[in-house]
Amino acid sequence: MTQWKSKLSLSEDANAMDTGSKAKLKLGLFSYPVLQAADILVHRATHVPVGEDQSQHLEFARECATNFNHTYQPHLIAPQTILSPAKRVMSLQEPHLKMSKSHANPLSRILVTDSPQEIKKKLMAARTDSINSVSFDPVGRPGVSNLLHLLSILDKQSRSPEELGTLHAGLNLKNFKTLVAETVAESLDGIGARYNELMSRDDGKYLDHVEKKGAEKARESAEETMALVREAIGF
Secondary structure, rough: OOOOHHHHEEEHHHHHHHHHHHHHHHHHHHHHEEEHHHHHHHHOOOOOOHHHHHHHHHHHHHHHHHHHHOOOOOOOOOOOEEEOOOOOOOOOOOOEOOOOOOOOHHHHOOOOOOHHHHHHHHOOOOOOOOOOOOOOOOOOOOOHHHHHHHHHHOOOOOOEEEEEEEOOOOOOOHHHHHHHHHHHHHHHOOOHHHHHHHHHHHHHHHHHHHHHHHHHHHHHHHHHHHHHHHHHOOO
């Protein structure tokens, strides 16, 4: 797995044993894929939806399953990766970085619970450039291209960023950002209200009930798998 290099902003030829690399390495960077694989395999999931940056983790989970099945008995399922058309959504403020809820700048991301006003504020403040027109050029115009990618993901006609760049070439950046904001707000319409309704249902106890019921089901599912694993390895 090479994802640790991008996580630490290291070059592709970086070595884990280099002094600079070792200084940045944390246990969580390596233990997370192991824990994720355990969570997936213990419930014998067949398909797992992940972001593009998690695809290597699924490869690791599949390798764990196939190695166990080859060594012992075929009890574990090698999960298949499900990638959505929105493989990776980039930051509104730093379009070379993935959009993240942990970024220090709240204007860098759109939350599914954001109001239409908040969405418009963030998109109007999105980093673009000094050229007051629209064109798709990921290298020369990463900010504008990022917004075209976002628009393409939500486009009801499934048009590509290139097609949308040509279609909206006559718009200035203000009008283009307004268009993107309206499209995003429309796509997320109702999600915030649904979130608030679930959070307040039964005086806030509804999700506690769902969590408890889900934990019981998960415990039963995990124990079924672990019983098979223990028997297979003679534990």
